[in-house]
Amino acid sequence: MALLKIENLSMRYHTLEGETPALNNLNFEVNSGEFVSIVGPSGCGKSTLLSLIAGLIHPSEGKILLNNKEIQNPCNECSKIGYMLQKDHLFEWRTIYKNITLGLEIQGKLSSENIQRVDYMIKKYGLENFKNYYPQQLSGGMRQRVALIRTLAVNPEILLLDEPFSALDYQTRLAVSDEIYKIIKDEGKTAVMVTHDISEAIAIADRVIILTKRPAEIKDILNINLSIENRTPLKSREAPEFRHYFNAIWKELDVHVE
């Protein structure tokens, strides 16, 4: 079943310097429980697409439907959408625990039921001992995990991830993407992740949407089928089909160095 539907979506930015078309007539669906990644050349409009889905900005044309309900700006469905930014943006003046419960506090949902759920996640994902630490006492990978739990604390139906690992060094990045993938699958969430790392997109996703240069249009959508059991992003990289997908996407992205 389609959880998220994007219909004829176009976006243009207006500034004094002129008009910038960012997205041009996008159509796609994301099914419940799916992990979709979106790749595209830098500056093509990937972050714009996520901001639109999150209801942070208003589209020039087209509609976004979540459970068949149109998303508006300012966002009406905020609590159903979790947005994870490139950097963790943990607030250094709040403890880890207070950072995690930020969303619940803002949405006025600090009920004992929600707090119990958060406490359970904190224990389950190994943050119990760090609850009262401040963010600057944690490593980059750990901070990203906290950011994910903060996003999950409000119990969203769909997660939007905007290059969530790009601030991490390569090794941490591999480990953290494995970890975050597991958490998202454990919690049974649907996810849309933007990246410009082709391997990362294939390793983590059920489907990869490839965008053209700005203004972004959909160039192709690839279903990723890997002959591997108990799939994780790290194991996926060893699948025999991996290279094949990599080459396909590489060709579609049509990368030149100018």
Add this chain to the structure above:
Amino acid sequence: MLNNNLSKEHQIFLKRVKRRKNLIVLTQIIILLVFFIQWELTARYKLVDPFLVSQPSRMFKFLVKLYGEGMLFRHIFVTCYETIVGFLLGTVIGTLISIILWWSDFICKVLDPYLVVLNALPKIALGPILIFWIGNGQPAIIMMALMISLIVTIISVLSGFKEVDDDKIKLIKTLGGNKFQILKYVVLPASIPTMISALKINVGLSWVGVIVGEFLVAKEGLGFLIVFGGQVAQLDMVMVSILILSIAAYLMYEAVTALERRYIKYRS
């Protein structure tokens, strides 16, 4: 790290750091002592004119006399009171106005040129008008201190507000936060360091405002003693007042620094 099993090398290092620190304090004290002793001696042996530069022993006598009259602490209290009130008002009102300007970009853009002009204007020039408008009493002095610190506070706090990372604001928006929550959860807490440095500048500026105010209108306070001492050619009075003023200003600055340290400690 445990403190009880330090290596020999590290102990020597710590000792050296400590010795250096002590040496610095010692030198500072020696400079102060030498300064006052040479002042006393050169004045006593008439190498300099004690009428023009006063003399530590005469200053001390004056201090005792002032204390005997029960006026010493009265003058100190009056001036400190005016400074603290002026400085707190400047900080609070300045922050409130900054919040309004942050909230409404329209108001901010409209008021921008006026702020620039007011900032450039030497506020002391408004002294005579102040006296006409609110009388020549303590309120005029506090007003003077307030005026001097207000515009600077607004400008520095507002620029602190505007420097807050846009992505942090975006984060609050993705969690469904409104403008008030953006202010409460991000903008204000993220600007605390800026506000503390505004506080530090304000302490200094409020002293300037209060002393200028007292020069113009006061009947008591350290600024009054300085002006009055000058008028009756009592340099002892002037020098003592300046000395007390320096100590009081220093202490107040240290108080704000202590506040800053406490804040930094809580942050790390």
